[in-house]
Amino acid sequence: MATLHTDVLVIGGGSTGVGVARDAAMRGFSTVLVDRGDLATGTTGRFHGLLHSGGRYVVKDPKAAEECIHENVILRRIAADCIEDTGGLFVSTPIDTPEYADRFVEGCRAAGIPVEEIPVAEALRREPRMNPLISRAFTVPDASVDSWKTVWACARSAQAYGSRILPYHEVLDLTVEGGAVRGALVKDRRGGEDVRIDADFVVNASGAWAGRIAAMAGCDATVLPGKGIMIAMNHRLVNTVVNRCEMPADGDIIVPIRTVSVIGTTDQKVADPDDWQIARDEVQKMMDAGENLVPGFRRARALRVWGGVRPLFQDKAEGADTRDVTRAHTLLNHRQRDGVERFLTITGGKFCTFRLMAEDTVDALCAEVGVEHACRTADEPLPDSEPGRYYWLGSRVERREPTLHEDQLICECELVSRRRLEAAMLRRETVDLDDIRRTIRLGMGPCQGGFCIYRATGILHQVEKIPGEAANRSLLDFVQERWKGVQPILYGDQLRQARLDDWIFQGILDVAHLPGGWVGAA
Amino acid sequence: MDTMEWVRGSLDHCVKCTICETFCPVSNVTPLFPGPKYVGPQLERFRTDDGSPDASLDYCSGCGICTTVCPQGVKIAEINSQARAKMKAQRGIPLRDRIIARPSAMGKVGTPLAPIANFFLKNHAFRWLVERTLRVHRKAPMPLFAGRTFQSWARRHPPLTPATKAIVYFHGCSANHFEPRVAQMAVAVLEHNGYRVIVPRQDCCGLPLQSNGLFDDARRYVRKLARNLEPYARRGYDIVATSTSCGLMLKREAREILELEDDEDLRTVSAHMFDICEFLLSLHERGALRTDFRPLDMRVPYHAPCQQQGHGIGKPALELFGLIPGLEVVDSDVACCGVAGTYGLKTEKYDIAMEVGAPLFRQVTAVATEVAACDSETCRWQITRATGIPSVHPVELLYRAYGLS
Numbered sequence: 001m002a003t004l005h006t007d008v009l010v011i012g013g014g015s016t017g018v019g020v021a022r023d024a025a026m027r028g029f030s031t032v033l034v035d036r037g038d039l040a041t042g043t044t045g046r047f048h049g050l051l052h053s054g055g056r057y058v059v060k061d062p063k064a065a066e067e068c069i070h071e072n073v074i075l076r077r078i079a080a081d082c083i084e085d086t087g088g089l090f091v092s093t094p095i096d097t098p099e100y101a102d103r104f105v106e107g108c109r110a111a112g113i114p115v116e117e118i119p120v121a122e123a124l125r126r127e128p129r130m131n132p133l134i135s136r137a138f139t140v141p142d143a144s145v146d147s148w149k150t151v152w153a154c155a156r157s158a159q160a161y162g163s164r165i166l167p168y169h170e171v172l173d174l175t176v177e178g179g180a181v182r183g184a185l186v187k188d189r190r191g192g193e194d195v196r197i198d199a200d201f202v203v204n205a206s207g208a209w210a211g212r213i214a215a216m217a218g219c220d221a222t223v224l225p226g227k228g229i230m231i232a233m234n235h236r237l238v239n240t241v242v243n244r245c246e247m248p249a250d251g252d253i254i255v256p257i258r259t260v261s262v263i264g265t266t267d268q269k270v271a272d273p274d275d276w277q278i279a280r281d282e283v284q285k286m287m288d289a290g291e292n293l294v295p296g297f298r299r300a301r302a303l304r305v306w307g308g309v310r311p312l313f314q315d316k317a318e319g320a321d322t323r324d325v326t327r328a329h330t331l332l333n334h335r336q337r338d339g340v341e342r343f344l345t346i347t348g349g350k351f352c353t354f355r356l357m358a359e360d361t362v363d364a365l366c367a368e369v370g371v372e373h374a375c376r377t378a379d380e381p382l383p384d385s386e387p388g389r390y391y392w393l394g395s396r397v398e399r400r401e402p403t404l405h406e407d408q409l410i411c412e413c414e415l416v417s418r419r420r421l422e423a424a425m426l427r428r429e430t431v432d433l434d435d436i437r438r439t440i441r442l443g444m445g446p447c448q449g450g451f452c453i454y455r456a457t458g459i460l461h462q463v464e465k466i467p468g469e470a471a472n473r474s475l476l477d478f479v480q481e482r483w484k485g486v487q488p489i490l491y492g493d494q495l496r497q498a499r500l501d502d503w504i505f506q507g508i509l510d511v512a513h514l515p516g517g518w519v520g521a522a
Numbered sequence: 523m524d525t526m527e528w529v530r531g532s533l534d535h536c537v538k539c540t541i542c543e544t545f546c547p548v549s550n551v552t553p554l555f556p557g558p559k560y561v562g563p564q565l566e567r568f569r570t571d572d573g574s575p576d577a578s579l580d581y582c583s584g585c586g587i588c589t590t591v592c593p594q595g596v597k598i599a600e601i602n603s604q605a606r607a608k609m610k611a612q613r614g615i616p617l618r619d620r621i622i623a624r625p626s627a628m629g630k631v632g633t634p635l636a637p638i639a640n641f642f643l644k645n646h647a648f649r650w651l652v653e654r655t656l657r658v659h660r661k662a663p664m665p666l667f668a669g670r671t672f673q674s675w676a677r678r679h680p681p682l683t684p685a686t687k688a689i690v691y692f693h694g695c696s697a698n699h700f701e702p703r704v705a706q707m708a709v710a711v712l713e714h715n716g717y718r719v720i721v722p723r724q725d726c727c728g729l730p731l732q733s734n735g736l737f738d739d740a741r742r743y744v745r746k747l748a749r750n751l752e753p754y755a756r757r758g759y760d761i762v763a764t765s766t767s768c769g770l771m772l773k774r775e776a777r778e779i780l781e782l783e784d785d786e787d788l789r790t791v792s793a794h795m796f797d798i799c800e801f802l803l804s805l806h807e808r809g810a811l812r813t814d815f816r817p818l819d820m821r822v823p824y825h826a827p828c829q830q831q832g833h834g835i836g837k838p839a840l841e842l843f844g845l846i847p848g849l850e851v852v853d854s855d856v857a858c859c860g861v862a863g864t865y866g867l868k869t870e871k872y873d874i875a876m877e878v879g880a881p882l883f884r885q886v887t888a889v890a891t892e893v894a895a896c897d898s899e900t901c902r903w904q905i906t907r908a909t910g911i912p913s914v915h916p917v918e919l920l921y922r923a924y925g926l927s
Contacts, residue, residue: 301534
């Protein structure tokens with residue numbers, strides 16, 4: 001069994017964990033990060049992509065609002081390449097409480113969120129598809145943010161400071177000796193090897209799964225997994241983040257991110273963060289909510305639905321509605337709470353506050369080990385980011401234009417060229433096409449891989465020099481994974497697409513009988 | 523949903539089947555145009571009001587075949603047209619495009635000076651100079667000025683009496699300034715069938731402006747034209763057009779591409795617009811078309827232009843030709859002649875246009891005994907320029923067969 005030694009072991013490769021790894025590495029600690037899956041595949045990679053201004057929380061949860069605007073400003077500075085500066089609107093729709101708007105403005109002012117009321121006509125000029133019956137409109141500095149890109153940029157930065165990032169390494173157990181956590185036993189889920197990691201300090205950043213990890217050290221961390229579903233619509237119905245000016249509710253926001261607009265979200269307590277389903281009525285609720293913000297929403301094409309589980313910390317796990325739990329984050333010092341030293345759990349919070357969560361965590365870590373190193377993550381931009389140079393929607397088109405004739409287009413919907421795909425395959429050292437998807441958005445467009453995945457599979461086979469069966473398996477896993485997100489929203493245009501894709505995969509390619517495929521495996 | 527959704531929203535119907543790309547005449551001959559699916563429903567998802575960074579979009583000829591063949595109802599050509607207008611508005615519109623997009627203005631200048639203007643238009647040195655300065659290809663087809671407008675002819679033309687039926691004729695710019703004979707023949711054919719032909723005052727429909735991305739100017743023209751024609755449409759008169767592309771503009775394109783669904787005049791006019799062959803065939807279907815045709819012993823290649831196909835009315839000219847004894851018609855199996863209005867005039871696109879049209883030119887040359895037939899003026903000029911074979915509007919064959927000459 002291989003053994004690694006490190007100052008800090010971070011468990012969880014979501015935004016918080018990667019943020020902690022980066023922060024700790026920048027302060028001079030040697031760090032190892034493990035995740036049972038790929039980076040950003042838990043809650044981080046499964047939200048709507050809103051970089052909160054904080055406006056959503058100003059009335060209900062002012063502390064969360066303040067954290068949001070504080071971090072909004074910082075992330076714009078350090079992660080511009082991951083952010084599209086869409087701006088945000090809060091609009092009073094016909095079903096909203098009119099009095100809320102004044103409380104909203106007051107709350108924004110108190111939280112330090114720049115807010116400005118604009119005439120309804122001006123709001124409709126900016127967003128012509130928006131409900132013309134809105135009565136008031138306010139601008140706030142909301143934006144959309146690509147969580148995968150952010151997490152990978154943080155990971156690259158952490159690596160540059162010496163971190164080891166180990167995706168697909170699952171914690172089997174924590175090593176507890178003499179009242180302190182001393183490391184963990186992890187399993188390489190791809191290589192099958194167990195690895196022992198000796199660490200001076202362990203940070204549990206496993207989000208909705210934090211309770212399970214804490215329990216391995218005999219500690220208590222009660223996290224309520226709150227499920228939210230989101231639906232991506234086929235194109236940009238709005239180009240500004242559009243929020244209902246109302247207390248947080250189901251389906252109160254449409255986020256324009258990359259090529260789609262995402263409506264979200266719901267909030268439902270679930271018992272197990274790994275076991276939940278998307279119900280038909282949840283989908284209908286989202287479509288109704290969309291119709292309220294953008295009339296005609298139901299006739300537009302829904303591309304995909306997915307869900308994520310928020311890690312909401314509650315000291316006593318009795319709360320009925322997870323929406324009432326604070327969205328601010330919680331840092332648990334297990335020495336103080338459970339008498340277990342060298343072990344912190346960071347949970348709760350939001351994607352937008354991941355950097356702050358990491359800062360608080362590493363501050364606490366420094367205090368525990370008795371060193372003083374200042375946090376620098378708020379000032380040093382992530383790799384490829386320059387302050388003020390935001391990502392913009394047309395950038396892929398722009399990059400593609402000069403190579404139109406020489407570089408074959410593989411994923412037509414998301415404009416992934418062959419060179420880009422091959423580079424991603426080599427960089428990621430993975431044979432899982434779904435990992436590639438999250439890296440370069442392969443197969444994420446309208447056809448959901450219908451036209452690109454068989455092409456990509458051939459290239460994967462060639463580039464990674466893997467057996468045909470392994471490539472087939474990757475293709476089938478991908479198709480199956482895409483189907484999960486399409487199946488609950490099958491109507492209209494996406495149903496037609498699904499039929500065509502099915503003809504391609506079952507009819508032309510006969511994927512059911514591929515060597516190494518479903519039938520062979522059965 | 524409003525017109526914006528008709529066009530942009532239609533991208534939701536795309537299932538990526540690629541049928542449009544297999545039919546696109548331009549992307550089939552040049553890599554400069556990445557194809558209608560690529561620049562249409564695909565790239566539209568990457569565009570905001572900030573415009574589009576894809577210059578290759580400008581190589582779309584706007585022929586509209588993609589929209590015609592799309593089995594899912596994606597308004598591909600219309601999406602491209604709108605995207606190009608935004609792009610050109612951002613990057614600036616070349617002087618050339620501003621000039622060639624205004625045929626009626628050219629006509630007003632050129633008509634009184636016709637002999638001099640035509641001398642220059644036929645002059646190689648002058649055309650070379652125009653190519654060097656304006657980037658209009660020296661070999662591109664250019665019509666000559668007739669010297670006398672159809673409007674001035676129509677004003678002196680005694681109305682048919684007695685007449686029980688009346689119809690409004692929308693002649694368009696080219697018939698007015700360059701080919702008044704076509705318009706006169708149309709009038710004669712309609713009068714032969716008992717119609718009093720009303721020719722309201724009219725100016726350009728704005729189509730060339732629209733194709734060149736000058737949407738605001740195009741809107742001004744088409745709104746004004748609709749205002750002039752609406753009183754007739756409101757009273758129930760049908761309006762026929764010999765210019766099939768300008769007819770399509772009034773029927774559908776202006777409302778969709780220029781987002782003028784709210785223009786009530788235009789909506790009323792649209793509902794009464796007919797392509798002349800469509801109208802004549804509908805007469806025939808009601809038994810109201812005179813069929814006293816004399817034999818025309820010739821073999822004619824017929825090319826239904828892209829814009830005619832955009833009407834979605836089949837090929838009524840072919841059925842009308844079938845009524846003429848002795849006339850042998852060979853339907854072109856080529857989709858596009860390449861010129862697409864003003865596209866093929868442009869220096870950077872001339873070769874593409876000629877290559878697109880090459881199979882058609884070969885067919886026309888092989889088939890024609892005397893003339894070729896085609897509904898669109900710019901396509902006729904392109905065919906004639908490329909083959910040396912005179913190209914006529916279908917009404918000319920009817921006119922001849924009726925013995926009206």
